[in-house]
Amino acid sequence: xxxTRTTLWLLLLPGxxxxxVFFGLPLVLALLTSLGMGTIGTNEGFTLRHYAxxxxxxxxxxxxxxxxxxxxxxxxxxxxxxxxxxVVLQATFPGKKLFLTLYxxxxxxxxxxxxxxxxxxxxxGGEMSRILKPVGLSLPKxxxxxxxxxxxxxxxxxxxxxxTLIIGGALAxxxxxxxxxxxxxxxxxxxxxxxxxxxxxxxxxxxxVLLVFVGSTGAFAVPSLLGPIYPKPxxxxxxxxxxxxxxxxxxxAMGIVMSAIACAVLLIYYRLTHGLNRAIGGxxx
Amino acid sequence: xxxxxxxxxxxTFGPTVAVDDFSLxxxxxxxxxxxxxxxxxxxxxxxxxxGITDPDQGQITLSGQRIDALMPERRHVGLVFQSYxxxxxxxxxxxxAFGLKMRRQTAGQIAVKVAETLALVDMSSYAERLPRELSGxxxxxxxxxxxxxxxPRLLLLDEPLSNLDAKLREQLRDDLKALQRRLGxxxxxxxxxxxxAMALADRVVVMNAGAIVEVGTPRxxxxxxxxxFTAQFLGHTNIIxxxxxxxxxxxxxxxxxxxxxxxxGAVQLSVRPEDLGLAACDQGAGHVTEVTFLGAxxxxxxAIAGLMLRSRSSGRDAAVHPVGTKVVLSFPADLHHxxxxxxx
Numbered sequence: 001x002x003x004t005r006t007t008l009w010l011l012l013l014p015g016x017x018x019x020x021v022f023f024g025l026p027l028v029l030a031l032l033t034s035l036g037m038g039t040i041g042t043n044e045g046f047t048l049r050h051y052a053x054x055x056x057x058x059x060x061x062x063x064x065x066x067x068x069x070x071x072x073x074x075x076x077x078x079x080x081x082x083x084x085x086x087v088v089l090q091a092t093f094p095g096k097k098l099f100l101t102l103y104x105x106x107x108x109x110x111x112x113x114x115x116x117x118x119x120x121x122x123x124x125g126g127e128m129s130r131i132l133k134p135v136g137l138s139l140p141k142x143x144x145x146x147x148x149x150x151x152x153x154x155x156x157x158x159x160x161x162x163x164t165l166i167i168g169g170a171l172a173x174x175x176x177x178x179x180x181x182x183x184x185x186x187x188x189x190x191x192x193x194x195x196x197x198x199x200x201x202x203x204x205x206x207x208x209v210l211l212v213f214v215g216s217t218g219a220f221a222v223p224s225l226l227g228p229i230y231p232k233p234x235x236x237x238x239x240x241x242x243x244x245x246x247x248x249x250x251x252x253a254m255g256i257v258m259s260a261i262a263c264a265v266l267l268i269y270y271r272l273t274h275g276l277n278r279a280i281g282g283x284x285x
Numbered sequence: 286x287x288x289x290x291x292x293x294x295x296x297t298f299g300p301t302v303a304v305d306d307f308s309l310x311x312x313x314x315x316x317x318x319x320x321x322x323x324x325x326x327x328x329x330x331x332x333x334x335x336g337i338t339d340p341d342q343g344q345i346t347l348s349g350q351r352i353d354a355l356m357p358e359r360r361h362v363g364l365v366f367q368s369y370x371x372x373x374x375x376x377x378x379x380x381x382a383f384g385l386k387m388r389r390q391t392a393g394q395i396a397v398k399v400a401e402t403l404a405l406v407d408m409s410s411y412a413e414r415l416p417r418e419l420s421g422x423x424x425x426x427x428x429x430x431x432x433x434x435x436x437p438r439l440l441l442l443d444e445p446l447s448n449l450d451a452k453l454r455e456q457l458r459d460d461l462k463a464l465q466r467r468l469g470x471x472x473x474x475x476x477x478x479x480x481x482a483m484a485l486a487d488r489v490v491v492m493n494a495g496a497i498v499e500v501g502t503p504r505x506x507x508x509x510x511x512x513x514f515t516a517q518f519l520g521h522t523n524i525i526x527x528x529x530x531x532x533x534x535x536x537x538x539x540x541x542x543x544x545x546x547x548x549x550g551a552v553q554l555s556v557r558p559e560d561l562g563l564a565a566c567d568q569g570a571g572h573v574t575e576v577t578f579l580g581a582x583x584x585x586x587x588a589i590a591g592l593m594l595r596s597r598s599s600g601r602d603a604a605v606h607p608v609g610t611k612v613v614l615s616f617p618a619d620l621h622h623x624x625x626x627x628x629x
Contacts, residue, residue: 177370180337181428183357184364185435186387199374 027259034253050253062231064257070148070223070233071216074155078212081156082163083205087193089168104161111158112221118154119143119226143226150226155219159212166211170204171197203273210269214262234258288313288471289334289439294343296329303329305495307343314469316462318482320518321492327475330492331441334473336360347438358387363432363470367444369424371416377403377427378412384435402434403427405464422453429461433468440465442474446481458484479519483507491515499625507557511625516555523561523594524623525554534620538570538590543620552622558584558597562615563604569611576605587612 003011032038036047054060089100106114121127122142129139143150174197182192198205220235227233234254242251289311296304304326311317319327332338334345336357345353352360364370371380378399385395403409406426416424425445432440445461446454462485465472476482482489483503491498491506491514499506499515510516513524527534529545534552536542545552563585571589582599585606594614598604606612 175368175370177366177368178372180332180335180357181364181366181370181431182372182383183337184335184360184362185384185431186358187383188356188358191387196372 030252030255033248034256036249038248038252044249047249050247050249051257053250054253054257059231060234060237060254063234063237063254064261066148066227066231067217067233067235067258068261070151070155070219070227071213073148074152074159074216075209075213077152077156078159078163079205079209082160082167082208085160085164086167086171087197089164090171103164106158107161107165109158110221111154111219112225114154114158115222115225118150118157122150122153144228146228148223148227151219151223154222154226155216158222159215163208163212166208167201167205170201174200206269206273210265213265217258217262288315288348289473290344290346291330291334292344292346294330294333294345295341296326296333296338297341302495304333304340307495307497309490309497309500311471311473313471316465316472316474316485316487318474318476318486318489319492320476320479320482320489321498322518323477325492326495327477327492328443329495331443331473331475334439335362335364335441361435361438363435363437363440365425365428365432365440365442365445367447369416369421369428369448371424371428371431373416376413376415377408377419380416380427381431381434384431388435398434402430405433406430406460421449422457425449425457426460429464433464433470438471440470440472442472444476445474447476447478454481461485483519489519491518493518509621510555511623513553513555513623513626516623521558521595523554523556523558523592525556525592525594527552527554527622534622536590537592540570540614542616543618546622546624549622553626554620554622556594556616556620558595559599560617561594561596563587563596563598563606563612564615565604565606565610566613567611569613571612571614573606573608573610573612576608578605585612587614589614 029038034050036044036049085103089096109117119126122129122139124141124143126143132139140149142153178196178200179192182196187195218235219233220239223233224236227236234257238251238254238258241247241254289309291307291309294304294307295302307326307330309317319330321327329338333340333343333353336352336355340353343353344351347360347362352362372383375383381399381402382395385398390398399412400409403412406429408423408426408430411419411423411427416427419427425448429445442461446457449457458481465485474482474485486503488500489503489506490500493514498512499510503519506515507519510519510522516522516524525536527536527542527545528551529535529549532545534542534545534554542554559582571587571594573585574588574593575584575586577584577586579597582597583603583605585596585598587594587596596614
């Protein structure tokens, strides 16, 4: 029996239809709104005015730059902690079970709560400075500071368990025989990690990096609570444009720019992993 | 001089004793098979020799050097796994070169050695392929090449042929044996397949429940096993209890056999199905319950005095007795009894 074109479309409908209705459609509506032809706000006919406003205003340009900064920095910070942690968790040690439960706690703590925790701990006059004061130590400014360290700490704190989970899974799926074979051929623990385990876990690592990056790009609560007064990330400007200025055209334009950044990262990711897979022969994702 | 000397090796996992008091000496260039059912501890022994598992007790000496406390990378032991364990992100050539790079050989030396070793296992034309682009048999050849490229003092093979289909297994088995003879490399082969162990090994170590049951050449173990376990694990056998009267052995159905070993009151005989003769006779004590045609052989099952025995005969003219035929049995002149088994 050959499947006719109609049957094929019918079979694809549940999956493709879902994507079109709940993912494609909102994106198209947002795009239209940003081009002045929207259904929300005023319909003024095709215009690139909102994008022009967005890119000509230095406040928004800084916003874009800042959004990228608070996506990249927490991602790198998380990776720096999560990768060694995932490696350590492959081994068995006393209390591992308890640790495995505890380290996942940040996964279920909402971002805004994480932001408040950082604020209570690290703000001037917070718990940390109270504890450190008698010892004669003082913390640098970590909340609403120039380098957004508080934002980075809070976002990284949220994403480290998530990253560790994915990278740990990737490491755990490497058969133990491979390490044993490499050891017998003369490789020590470090060589096994850098030459066997890391290349093989790379698809998992890049996936984790990507997901954390995209998650941080849209972060709203954490940068608005812990970030500096200026610059503000695009997500915060977007909220202000939509709800305080009622400028839906500008708000959706910002949304589209943020989606474009995420898509660009996604494309680079596919390029990179494709190249890597060619080079290391891992599985394609 | 003994090449490998293992003394009193012991390993427990929690309450389970995986290996207990395992001692073995392997001569230089010898091919020894560790044979036993799964879970008998043979793989644990191999992993302790390789250094992947730490023994609780015991010593391992290789060419006069204690190795049981050394890191695996310092033992200079080649390893081949059932799962091949090739590095999936490296080409065949890079897999084989891995151990040589770890030994800091020059690029020139490595290239020569890789080409040489791949030629040995007949894989030269696959040097640039990735492992996943190879068949199971080819992958195992590469794994073997990778292990012997470093010219190990000892080669450990952990069920290397178990993942291959029957035809390929035989082919690779013959190649493996030829290669081992040619290189003269001391080899310990872990397997649960008795025919593989017998075909490959100079000596077979039969293991059960973490301990050595019997050690011997394949021929000795097959023809004159000392224990019931060995007799039954290597091929098929009939275990027949016999009592001794006036210096002669008598079967439960009253058949008089040859002279009994001195001082024995009763013995257990192990008679291979191919050694048990069969003739139709109306006064026979046994009768045929099943006839199976196996191609090269015909197998009869005979019920006699509460025992169920097998007899196999081969050749075109092998007689076939229909089910129900009354039969008498005939035994070979040199009857073998299990000397390490208590009499039943």
